Amino acid sequence: MEGKPSLCETQVSNVLVFPFPIQGHINPMLQFSKRLASKGLRVTLLAITSTNKPMQLSESSINIEPIEFEEGENVAGVDDYLDLYTTIIPGKLAKLIEKKKSSQHPIKFLVYDSGSPWTLDVARSAGIDAAPFFTQSWAVNAIYYHFHKGTLKLPLEQPVVKLPSMPALEVSDLPSFVRDTEAYPGLGNLVRSQFTNLEEASLVFCNTLDMLEDEVIRWMSSYKPIKTIGPTLPSIYLDKRLEDDKDYGINLFKPDTDACIKWLDSKEPASVVYISFGSLAALGEEQMEEIALGLKRSNKFFLWVVRETEQKKLPTNFVEEALEKGLVVSWSPQLRVLAHKAVGCFITHCGWNSTLEALSLGVPMVAMPQWTDQPTNAKFVEDVWKVGIRVRVDKHGIIKKEEIERCVREVMEGEKSLDIKSNSESWKKLIKEAVDEGGSSDRNIDEFVAKIICK
Template structure:
């Protein structure tokens, strides 16, 4: 019997330490916050713990071009890809998004299960799975293997609350309001919003809309109550009402904003001129430059690009525009302004490094949640030009909730924003008037609040530490239970 006990404890020795499996959708906006979470977990978990970071093979190849599709190991973190059924690449211009998500579920379940099985055979069993949005099938896989799972919500808590109420008790009211973007929507414990401030998926009024098929994939995650457990890349200090809005129905814990330039991964080719771009910024006056970025997924017409470019030039202020290749080629040939001030158009940049640069005085942004948080953490006033998904909600938070920016009015004739509106908003934010002064004051104030929330010992830091400690306690209890069963 003593021999059996000894053998039992030796077998369990390898599972007495956590092994977090972080699974992310293969998009830049999902990968970076998930990677930052993985890095934080690696710092907080006991020595000898392990973290596996898994995204689709297509994204893994871009993150590690020389990996030859093989796992990559960096200290306690292993990068092991799963298959989404599009290993040769997904092209939104050719492939159907709904079909892609169905394929991702099918192939992802099979290959991720293989990763988990392999880890168990190596005596490093996965003890906790954390997954990002659009991957609710991961929770099904985790449940089948009796592994605890957590959704890592990479958008705002306000967007989470809007989706939660839509999928539960407010579907009719929100759907009715969707026909008029200016109509009022009141959700529990949230300030009044307009329909146009809600995530764009909730404003779809026709089943033929290109994004209509995506909503069911989101809905699946929100119908997992009461077992749904959520970590969110935000904090209660930033969005108190949103946390309170759903507190009675679902547990959502703020562990963000998770930020840090050194914890980024890029799916895009690095610009060889990057250091020269920074040298250009170094030559500009303090708080004089308009930084412009519409994210990694933006699809913009030539007309729209030209309209924004004209609006920027009319401010007669230097601008630094980080644009995807298809955007940058439209405007990069005429980067100089008549008065000698330069407009810099680049195809890639380390965004947080730019936002923290003393020369940057305004951020013209699409209001993706990562960019919104990075601008807030860096104390940079913003002009919001939201387009889809959670971006309108983030713009509402920025303008109405925090007062750190202004939202550009939508233009007519299919162009999201007119040149004159770009100019007006930039001048309001950067000018010497009362509105600009108040926005800049608020930006500094919220920068400090973000720091207080995320610094060691701050609320978000404490929440993440408590998450790790709770998992350790559950893990040890499970091991004791297993040992008692074996001994009996």
């Protein structure tokens, strides 16, 4: 798709986009980069490359600039990785910016992952303006903001949390890094540090849309201008205005595409339960067995993504015994699966990208959150957007087979199913309008591009 001509200058403006190097953060910022490039900007995505965790990116509409990061042998876990990352990468980024300042395509702006707030200081030191990109929902961001400011303190004095422009939240609805600050201290500090210098940024990007979170966005916009630019799905699943934008362009695992689509093609519309808990979640053996038994009890067709490292947790002979009703794969082309007419329900961990994909494609959800932002997203799925049902755990933290069966049946055939399906279709329509020409997210991107071109 050709970009809009510049009214202010003939020289192409170069924007750097700097995501945090995990797939759930790269995907939305890569898609945002494609949108910026389609509107006439020269976009360079800075990709952290590591021999330990190779990640292939191939995208013709934008430039990919590698930043090498060798972890070494002493990185024992996530916290060690983050310590090393924040020690080494700022200096490498500063050198790269300095080198590019003298190129034929001068840098006009840097968009960085909100989890790396130090990037703003690096950019400003180089004489470049910058803005954070929040990859999670604004409701979750607002909770972290209140926690950072001290207006949300734990333990709670009341059974529910009441925050401005938010529904009443129970402790179980809060992000895990707020509920338990001792678990994964490195990751917890990362998400809680996003607001350390936010007041210095001129604007904020967020992978959401105005109507989806209108109240909390309006409240936060009184403090800092927020540009909602999402959802950041490939264009073919939304407005279809970007040619050849059919996939994110990045996969940690190879999807069993042919097997999934061929199997789905043989099923009736809205007859299949799709189950996936993303690339990180690791469920216990007992929980895996309860899900398997719950799927059997529901008597529905199912397509279940179980990573190779997790398949040993399945009940003995489950895959073979389930052949009549189900298909178990190690990875799937999730967007193609959710867009398939045969899928009628999505059992999801409610990661923000998966939640946005289901909302954008009109797929009702059974919310089964695990950690991080997922409990808050699940709260909104059930009680605010009303596009699904959240599972209830027993006193030992396990979702029993009876609960799995209940939720699947309720979403696909129960009393609430018609309302859930209707709400899902309504959000699908509103989301398409937001990203289509003249929609709220499209206008926000246009306004940013005009600012950069005329800067």
